[in-house]
Amino acid sequence: MEQDKDLPLGRMHPLRGEAFALALSIETIRRARGRSNPRDFTLGSPQWEQVSLDFARDIRWALGMNDEDDEPEQ
Template identity: 45%
Template sequence: MEKDQLPFLDSDDPHFQHARALSLSVGAIRRAQGKSNPNDFPVGSLEWHFAVEDFASDVLRALMGDGSETVDIPLGERPLD
């Protein structure tokens, strides 16, 4: 596979559809809250990295429920906010 070629994504795959729906939902909620999304910045920029990290935190929050329970998930050296 060439370096610039994206891997094949099956848009009919239910997992892909669920992930896409989650991503769009979190992005819309963040937009309504006045937060920026990763696609607001050039890929690789410092702002993009911060937005990706914040977006990922919101995705995890959405997957874990209402936030009343605490779950430790090690994702690297930086703890979740």
């Protein structure tokens, strides 16, 4: 079944390849630093959840974002 290009990162979406390359880059960097990746654990396990959150922080770092970006402006 062919997916619509307008669906969020569907199979034919042009940004899907870039998102995949970013995720693979983050996995490689984490592995080189001796850190685990989400795929190293059973989906839904406590370890998977913790590593997934850490992985998301690394993606934010790679995109130039940080925790201060989430704080409301005063």
